[in-house]
Amino acid sequence: MDERPLPPPDSPELAILPTESHRLLYGYLYLRRDDPPTMREIRAYMTEELGEAPAQTDRRVRDLRDHFDVPAVRSGTEHRYELVGWSKVKKDGSRRGFSNRVRAEVLAPQRCAQCGRRPLEHGVVLVVDHKVPREWGGTDDIDNLQPLCEECNAGKKAFYATYDEYAEEIAAASMHPEPHGRIGELLKAFRGDWAPSSLIGVVASMQQYQEDWQKRLRELRLLGWTISSKRAKDPITGRVNTWYRAEHWEPWPPGSIRAEVARRDPSNKRNKT
Known part of the structure; x- marks a missing residue:
């Protein structure tokens, strides 16, 4: 990471940012360095100051990351966006490519x-x-x-x-240690909206590849979840795909989710003895 100190909000160095709105966002994060805000707080601030939609704010955060290091740091059940320093950038301000x-x-x-x-x-x-x-x-x-x-x-x-409004929740879902939890938290993040199977499969495999993530999703029903599905055209591939939504969910059991699923599974031979 570039070791230069962060410029104050009125610094001419911020001319690298594309708009005054980006500089306003930078100034907010700069002043909140000791108490990093959540994405909800960032959106609320930019809405109050500029009246812009959440999706616009999310794009500005991404733009800012081309120049500055703004990691989403987990704090309890939320993520806080901390302005740490300069990003790994080229002299022209663009993000460095891969080796x-x-x-x-x-x-x-x-x-x-x-x-x-x-x-x-x-x-x-x-x-x-x-x-x-x-x-x-x-x-x-x-x-x-x-x-x-x-x-x-x-x-x-x-x-x-189109799903930028769920960015914070998707990031949180991807960090759950178990595939059942990653899938369930993602469905909860959509708050009753339809989630594409392409996205569910990616998040389910975030920490370990899940070849049969659909089975993990079905197993959530053993925990009292109500999950609906439908077939519809996927706007990425143009192919008909499956979409899912959680209509009801239950708190996660204490301990291992997988163990609790196995305990409740009527097809498990151990449960028949």
Whole structure:
């Protein structure tokens, strides 16, 4: 990270930020360094000052991260956005790219992970994509990176941007230690709205790949959850996909969720003795 001290809100160094609104957001985070705000507080402040929608504020936070280190630090059940310092940026202010080694490793399959097209066969350009966006808790770890063609990457970003209002909750869901918990917390974050299976599968596999995450989702019903599903066209792939929503949920059991699911599972032979 750049070791330069953070500039005060009236510093000419902030000319690197694209708009006065970005500088206003920076000033708010700068003044709240000792008491970092939650995303809800940031949105409320920007709405009061500018009357802008939450999605606009979320984009400004992402823009700010191109220049400054603003991690979402977990505090209890919430995440607080702390202005730490300068980001790893080039002189022109843009985010540093991945190393040649990382880029080569991610792009080695030479196939878009979404549509399957190849550069030599189909003339597409592959880019390194974050499976889970940074602002949703995704990291630069190799397990969170995949090759996408530019067309699929643009479509994915546009699709995920429609869920920016859930960014804080999605980040929190991805940190749950158990797959049942990651899936359940994600469904709760949507507050009764439909969540796409593509997103659920990604968040379910955040800490460990889950080949059969659908089974984990179904098992939530053993804990008293009511979950609905529907088939609808996925705006990313254009294919018909499955969407889920939680209509009712229960508090998590103490201890291991997996153990409690196994205890309640009527197909478990141990429960029949």
